[in-house]
């Protein structure tokens with residue numbers, strides 16, 4: 584089995600994964616819908632560029648997929664699957680619905696390969712530190728094959744059950760992340776309005792009972808929104824919250840807080856914040872006050 588890892592999707596997360604794989608000496612082949620983005624990642628990391636998902640998959644023992652949403656995943660898998668070799672393991676790291684992942688299992692299996700769902704918790708700086716958490720559903724033996732590749736950027740790999748269990752838990756845990764993001768945004772802007780310096784206020788968050796990893800790694804983005812690169816766009820947050828609402832509806836679960844957060848993110852998108860970072864919910868709130 585080849586040592587090469589294919590990374591399909593070189594967006595913010597995929598590109599960061601490629602850099603870690605290369606830093607660990609793994610041969611990597613990348614494919615991205617927009618070739619310029621793949622070429623830029625290859626130039627930075629020494630990865631090879633494939634001209635299709637099929638070509639990328641054909642050269643790899645492990646294929647990591649990192650795409651925006653369910654539509655992107657469905658659009659890419661037909662071509663990707665046609666390149667798979669027997670024994671290859673595909674890890675679907677995108678945040679997508681559990682049904683989408685389960686529907687992809689049969690074609691991957693028919694190619695003699697195996698599919699795992701392995702969505703990730705953490706963001707670009709967490710990948711860069713090799714401290715991502717991967718939430719895995721699927722076959723344990725397939726995970727053994729994929730694990731060395733995952734270990735280049737993840738410090739925690741949790742095997743949660745059959746295919747779909749990882750995707751389910753990713754939506755569940757993101758309900759908490761998005762609640763935390765909204766709470767931090769509101770609290771920070773309140774502190775500023777009440778006359779406390781932004782950096783001093785955030786320093787309290789990182790030194791107090793609320794100092795979760797998310798609160799710590801988003802410090803630069805919250806304190807310096809214009810000077811910090813976008814790590815996780817608000818349109819993808821809206822996608823997560825829509826998938827979470829779908830999951831909750833399927834199970835008859837009440838999600839009052841997530842519903843509120845979804846409405847507020849929708850307002851931010853309508854105000855032109857779709858391409859801004861998740862932490863820009865604070866900037867959106869500041870702007871609402873300014874225009875009130």
Ligand SMILES: NC(=O)c1ccc[n+]([C@@H]2O[C@H](COP(=O)([O-])OP(=O)(O)OC[C@H]3O[C@@H](n4cnc5c(N)ncnc54)[C@H](OP(=O)(O)O)[C@@H]3O)[C@@H](O)[C@H]2O)c1
Nearest residue numbers: 592593594595596616617650651655677678705706814815
């Ligand atoms: N960023 C984070 O902090 C973070 C954290 C945890 C999980 N995630 C999840 O990880 C996944 C990737 O996130 P990201 O932040 O890396 O997103 P991103 O920077 O927007 O990258 C999205 C990727 O999807 C591709 N894509 C979008 N629509 C497509 C389509 N119809 N057909 C083919 N390719 C398509 C894009 O290709 P182009 O370059 O051609 O547009 C790009 O490669 C998402 O599911 C996200 O929810 C992100």
